[in-house]
Amino acid sequence: MDGNSFRAEHADGLDATTRALTERRDAVLGGSYRLFYRRPVHLVHGRGQYLWDADGRRYLDVYNNVASLGHCHPAVVEAVHRQMQELNTHTRYLHRRILDYTDDLLATMPPELGPGRARAMYMCTGSEANDLALRVARAVTGGEGFIATTEAYHGTSELTSGVSPALGSGQPIAPTARLVPAPDAYRTGAADVGAWFADRVRAAIADMESSGTRFAGLVADSIFSSDGVLPGPAGYLAEAVDVVHRAGGVFIADEVQPGFARTGEEFWGFARHGVVPDVVTLGKPMGNGVPVSGLVAREEVLAAFSDRVPYFNTFGGNPVSMAAAQAVLTTIRAEGLQEHSLVVGSLLLAELRVLAQRHECVGDVRGAGLFTGLELVRDRGTREPDGPLALEVLEELRERGVLTSVAGPHGNVLKLRPPLAFAREDVGTLVTALDDSLTALGR
């Protein structure tokens, strides 16, 4: 699923402690787990955009969007601590927190998904949010088949893994699903990537229906993170969403990655495209590290499911989770993090474009807010992807105290997606580390 994934047999030349921890992990944890880095990082402390390992070494975190405000943000720590001391139960009792938070959350949505017109539900993981979204979509359309992109990741459950080709060939795609290539303006060279993508979606619907499967919807992460970070020109998704609606399907916007101010221009990734999803799913950054996720849908969309099927998620929407989520929304506003993401993200993009002039192997640089993709190629003319180089760059960056990872079908796109605490000063640190890493690799 992530090119920067290793199992312990790769871990040669480790110091005694790292080796012991790696071996112990291998002995007791399920074999599906993977580690980042050939020399795994043992983190013990975090603050803002920084992480520290067991030897006291500091790293600039350019990867983690879960602690989106910054690691151990005091507002979240304090809110969770206070609520935990008071009460933690579940959604079968009355509690004000979940209601106050929902009012606040819906106020961030476009009017069609706003207060009075939409409703929210809560879970603990992005997978659960998407799983429910797929069930809701089936209930409201009477259809069964979903369209996802060829390197998408939407979750771990049976339903969501069936539309998650990023899990690799060992994970079968649902027979009712169809995959479409992601709208990659760099690789397709399409003049109008929106029209290009809409055509693929139209063809996939036709193919699905010709085999007797009724179309239920399109599920997409509007920044196409695992497809290689493809923000594209704002607005380009609108045509595909229109195709979906005309065919009687619903559009599920998976905001687990682009949501909560990440893309800078708008609070939600889908909003960059001026589209109104039928269902929005939320996760990762929602609780700044506390497992909380959610789903927002128009009332009539949700009703088709909720009138028939009860839903209770033991931990979902509990007062402590809601306290964390509330602290996140409040802090994004109080610290002006959406604007910050836009300003610092633009600065980073500009600096990376200067860097690209010095290194031929940088084929493309793209981003929205603090979500940036840097694509490495063997040759700028042929655009042949260079996945092995990307992995070497990750290792070099790690040695220079910068943590990140890779994305895309060829694993050749550096995914630069730091906590929003990432500051102007960090741009220089990151770009210098990249410059030095590419130079050290002779590229």
Ligand code: PMP
């Ligand atoms: N959707 C997207 C776009 C994701 O990136 C992820 C997690 N990587 C998920 C859904 C699943 O979220 P979780 O791991 O919290 O279940």
